[in-house]
Amino acid sequence: MVITEQKPFEKLIASLKAYSKIFLIGCGECATTCKTGGEPEIAQLKAKLEQAGKIVVGSCIPQAPCVAAQLKTELAKNISALRQAEAILVMACGLGTQSVKDNDRLHLAVLPGCNTLFGAVVDSQGNFYEKCSMCADCVLDITAGICPITLCPKGLLNGPCGGMDKGKCEVDKERDCAWVLIYKELEKSKKMETLKEIQPAKDAKKTVKPRKLILAK
Ligand code: SF4
Numbered sequence: 001m002v003i004t005e006q007k008p009f010e011k012l013i014a015s016l017k018a019y020s021k022i023f024l025i026g027c028g029e030c031a032t033t034c035k036t037g038g039e040p041e042i043a044q045l046k047a048k049l050e051q052a053g054k055i056v057v058g059s060c061i062p063q064a065p066c067v068a069a070q071l072k073t074e075l076a077k078n079i080s081a082l083r084q085a086e087a088i089l090v091m092a093c094g095l096g097t098q099s100v101k102d103n104d105r106l107h108l109a110v111l112p113g114c115n116t117l118f119g120a121v122v123d124s125q126g127n128f129y130e131k132c133s134m135c136a137d138c139v140l141d142i143t144a145g146i147c148p149i150t151l152c153p154k155g156l157l158n159g160p161c162g163g164m165d166k167g168k169c170e171v172d173k174e175r176d177c178a179w180v181l182i183y184k185e186l187e188k189s190k191k192m193e194t195l196k197e198i199q200p201a202k203d204a205k206k207t208v209k210p211r212k213l214i215l216a217k
């Protein structure tokens with residue numbers, strides 16, 4: 001899940017300064033779960049924009065605006081409203097916003113309504129936790145399922161560092177050192193020997209951006 005927060009309303013108004021007719025696009029997946037771009041948020045934003053003197057010519061919530069096929073269907077259904085718009089405000093992550101820009105055949109101004117924060121798992125209470133930094137070379141098999149790239153602020157592959165103190169992280173004393181957690185977990189499952197091997201530095205070529213995966217022929 002991609003975690004987003006809504007931009008402060010003053011920032012939205014500033015970015016919409018040159019436009020008065022706005023079309024809103026939300027997201028039925030991540031932004032709905034984060035309460036940034038679901039039905040209630042789009043309705044609230046519409047009311048606030050209208051109070052601020054903007055004309056909201058329409059809105060839609062594609063299931064996943066980052067998926068071109070789903071987005072295009074919604075854009076086609078709303079083409080009359082879109083023809084009246086000067087700008088599209090996207091209440092979704094940066095992927096959704098860029099997908100709208102790529103698929104908007106009217107070439108309107110496309111603006112982000114949210115800040116994109118991180119990829120996360122969601123617990124049963126609906127809280128979000130960053131667990132993976134998408135490093136393209138997963139080491140969870142040798143770190144007892146605990147990600148050092150994400151949980152260690154230095155992203156160390158052979159920790160802990162010299163700053164670890166009584167199990168706590170030197171960068172943030174309130175949190176446990178990721179590598180102490182990894183040691184404890186490996187000790188429990190009697191797999192400490194996996195740490196005898198020094199892990200080589202990651203191959204930076206795997207994370208050169210932008211990355212892509214072409215499956216369609
Ligand atoms: S090692 Fe961590 S950052 Fe890399 S893929 Fe695995 S979970 Fe993600």
Ligand code: SF4
Nearest residue numbers: 152161169170177178
């Ligand atoms: S104390 Fe542990 S978690 Fe903190 S930076 Fe050092 S190795 Fe990483």
